[in-house]
Amino acid sequence: MSRAILSVQNARRLFDVSKPWLERRLSGEGRRYVHAVEEISLDILAGETLGLVGESGSGKSTLGRMTVGLLAPTAGHIAFEGGEVAEAARAGRLQMIFQDPFASLNPRWKVVDIVGEPLLARGGGGDVKQRVAELLTLVGLSPVDGEKYPHEFSGGQRQRIAIARAIAGEPDFIVADEPTSALDVSVQAQILNLLRDLQRRLGLTMLFITHNLAVIRHMADRVGVMYLGRLVEIAPTRELFAAPRHPYTRMLIEAIPDPHAPKRDRAPISGEIPSPIDPPPGCAFHPRCPLAFDRCRRELPKLIGGVACHAVDEVEPRTASPGG
Amino acid sequence: MSEPLLEVDRLGVEFVTRHGDLRALDGVSFSMAQGEILGLVGESGAGKSLTGRAIIGLIDQPGRICGGTITFEGRRIDNLRSADLRKLRGKRIGTIFQDPLTSLDPLQRIGDQLVETIRAHLPLNAAQAREKAIALLGEVGLPAAADRMRAWPHEFSGGMRQRVVIALALACDPSLLIADEPTTALDVSVQAQIIALLRRLARAHNASVLLVTHDMGVIAEAADRVAVMYAGRVVEIGPVADVIARPWHPYSRGLMGSIPSLREEVDRLTQIPGAMPRIGARPEGCAYAPRCPKAEPRCRMAAPPMIEAGPRAAACIVEPAP
Numbered sequence: 219m220s221r222a223i224l225s226v227q228n229a230r231r232l233f234d235v236s237k238p239w240l241e242r243r244l245s246g247e248g249r250r251y252v253h254a255v256e257e258i259s260l261d262i263l264a265g266e267t268l269g270l271v272g273e274s275g276s277g278k279s280t281l282g283r284m285t286v287g288l289l290a291p292t293a294g295h296i297a298f299e300g301g302e303v304a305e306a307a308r309a310g311r312l313q314m315i316f317q318d319p320f321a322s323l324n325p326r327w328k329v330v331d332i333v334g335e336p337l338l339a340r341g342g343g344g345d346v347k348q349r350v351a352e353l354l355t356l357v358g359l360s361p362v363d364g365e366k367y368p369h370e371f372s373g374g375q376r377q378r379i380a381i382a383r384a385i386a387g388e389p390d391f392i393v394a395d396e397p398t399s400a401l402d403v404s405v406q407a408q409i410l411n412l413l414r415d416l417q418r419r420l421g422l423t424m425l426f427i428t429h430n431l432a433v434i435r436h437m438a439d440r441v442g443v444m445y446l447g448r449l450v451e452i453a454p455t456r457e458l459f460a461a462p463r464h465p466y467t468r469m470l471i472e473a474i475p476d477p478h479a480p481k482r483d484r485a486p487i488s489g490e491i492p493s494p495i496d497p498p499p500g501c502a503f504h505p506r507c508p509l510a511f512d513r514c515r516r517e518l519p520k521l522i523g524g525v526a527c528h529a530v531d532e533v534e535p536r537t538a539s540p541g542g
Numbered sequence: 543m544s545e546p547l548l549e550v551d552r553l554g555v556e557f558v559t560r561h562g563d564l565r566a567l568d569g570v571s572f573s574m575a576q577g578e579i580l581g582l583v584g585e586s587g588a589g590k591s592l593t594g595r596a597i598i599g600l601i602d603q604p605g606r607i608c609g610g611t612i613t614f615e616g617r618r619i620d621n622l623r624s625a626d627l628r629k630l631r632g633k634r635i636g637t638i639f640q641d642p643l644t645s646l647d648p649l650q651r652i653g654d655q656l657v658e659t660i661r662a663h664l665p666l667n668a669a670q671a672r673e674k675a676i677a678l679l680g681e682v683g684l685p686a687a688a689d690r691m692r693a694w695p696h697e698f699s700g701g702m703r704q705r706v707v708i709a710l711a712l713a714c715d716p717s718l719l720i721a722d723e724p725t726t727a728l729d730v731s732v733q734a735q736i737i738a739l740l741r742r743l744a745r746a747h748n749a750s751v752l753l754v755t756h757d758m759g760v761i762a763e764a765a766d767r768v769a770v771m772y773a774g775r776v777v778e779i780g781p782v783a784d785v786i787a788r789p790w791h792p793y794s795r796g797l798m799g800s801i802p803s804l805r806e807e808v809d810r811l812t813q814i815p816g817a818m819p820r821i822g823a824r825p826e827g828c829a830y831a832p833r834c835p836k837a838e839p840r841c842r843m844a845a846p847p848m849i850e851a852g853p854r855a856a857a858c859i860v861e862p863a864p
Contacts, residue, residue: 273729273730273731274729372817374817375817402585402586402756402817402818403585403756403758403797403800403801404585404796404797404800404813404814404817405585405817406800407799407800407801407802407811407812407813407814408813408814408815410802410811411810411811411813414810429729429730430802431730431804432801432802432803432804433802435802435803435804435807436802436807436808436811456807459804469731470730470731471804473730473731473733473734474730474734474759474804475733475734475737475757475759475760475762475763476759476762476803476804476805477758477759477761477762477786477798477801478786478798478801478803478804478805478806479803479804479805480759480762480763480782480786488735490699490700490701490702490729490731490732491729491731
């Protein structure tokens with residue numbers, strides 16, 4: 219069993235979306251908050267890839283940003299190897315790869331400067347050019363690409379540049395937030411293969427965030443499923459896909475169109491995700507859940523044994539193997 | 543065999559620029575039968591959306607149709623005047639675009655938009671049009687349809703808006719729907735609902751659907767046949783199950799292999815080296831040859847013709863029919 223490198227404890231993040239003060243006074247309204255992340259606790263183990271999956275508004279990106287120190291939790295605590303996340307971030311031990319490689323690279327900088335910046339920031343001195351050339355080779359580009367600007371590259375190549383920059387400072391932990399969602403499938407396959415190779419070679423720990431279940435199944439060792447700011451299920455990837463327990467996880471797996479196994483005549487799931495400003499009481503999933511009963515409408519289910527669901531809780535004996 | 547509803551024959555579209563005329567579509571041919579759902583799949587820049595837009599005469603400047611014909615319900619529509627095209631759009635051909643927020647007028651109530659569309663094309667009075675609009679909203683699964691007539695587009699969620707757009711597209715009982723990435727902006731659970739709805743309504747109205755998407759999963763669930771596009775050409779066309787299970791063209795095979803599966807575990811995804819050539823930089827001969835593991839010198843000589851085998855066809859002179 220490997221040790222936890224990053225530990226999230228009861229992390230919570232609200233965003234203030236109130237109207238301006240005067241409007242609030244005139245209409246007699248109070249402040250309003252988006253509950254982006256609600257009381258999440260999880261550990262990320264050294265060397266693993268933890269996948270976070272959920273639909274838009276589930277809070278997965280907010281959680282990802284908190285783990286690299288880009289956002290501070292409103293309440294709760296996130297520790298990196300027992301210390302503060304902000305400190306580890308300053309030391310360059312945490313890095314992030316973003317979704318849109320057209321927005322994440324400075325268009326006025328040459329590639330060699332983009333990739334070399336983290337090296338200089340750490341006082342790398344020495345032969346930065348040489349190191350950048352190595353990094354570019356490592357991500358499948360050519361060393362001469364260093365003299366070019368981002369606009370000269372395709373989306374997939376730009377994402378390779380972003381990856382080279384992320385690994386330049388030899389971080390311990392990388393958050394990849396939808397790194398292939400803006401790419402075409404054939405290019406997505408290249409980037410996913412590259413990330414897996416790099417992770418194995420460099421022994422990286424990774425938090426991989428995506429809405430695509432097939433991608434997460436391919437990339438992650440363990441998967442956490444989020445719904446409206448809460449973690450509803452977390453399990454090793456194989457277990458989660460072989461025997462999903464939370465009704466929402468089952469629904470998600472059922473809903474994905476898979477060209478390798480199309481299913482045409484299934485009953486589609488009803489309803490849409492409620493607003494995170496005003497989440498339903500009790501279990502947030504109850505309005506869409508086929509198993510919901512009274513308790514679900516009143517009481518928030520706790521994450522017990524990797525799943526937060528009253529129905530699963532009451533039906534499944536605690537010691538039994540997951541499934542059923 | 544009855545006459546096809548839509549026949550696209552060697553369609554070419556070019557963009558006139560300072561750097562010369564750029565060929566965006568090059569000899570695109572396919573036909574659709576009444577009631578059929580044809581998927582048009584490809585990566586960005588393959589020309590799938592442009593094909594859909596060319597059919598309804600909505601190519602952005604400086605693009606223009608530079609060759610081939612489009613025949614719809616027995617008459618040519620590629621050379622119609624814009625007034626005639628406008629009549630055709632909305633009435634005989636409905637359209638559904640990716641972003642429901644941009645296809646609805648934010649300053650007009652849902653009901654008014656529907657009634658306006660209906661009355662523009664059908665000889666109905668206001669009360670009859672209203673009745674039809676309510677029926678349509680009910681049909682696309684909007685609860686309490688009569689009350690929702692007075693709602694504004696911003697009051698709806700993305701999935702609900704896309705339902706309204708589908709109602710608008712179906713308002714005049716068109717025989718062809720062009721759906722361009724209709725589910726791409728939606729979450730997966732909502733996406734499944736919209737695909738099912740589209741299939742059901744197309745059947746109920748006996749409308750054909752040209753389903754343009756990059757998502758092979760959506761095609762697999764919704765379409766009867768699929769046309770795979772690459773660099774402005776159709777490289778393979780055939781029944782969905784065949785193309786997915788036994789892709790013929792090397793590009794289709796690479797595309798299928800690069801999609802991670804929910805069901806099976808693979809250590810590495812099949813990787814197609816490089817990227818699709820940009821418009822204006824397409825090589826002579828088969829545009830896929832530079833990335834193709836099976837390419838031979840003769841592939842680079844001339845654009846390969848479509849080779850037919852039963853219901854399937856592919857533009858590859860190397861690979862034998864499966």
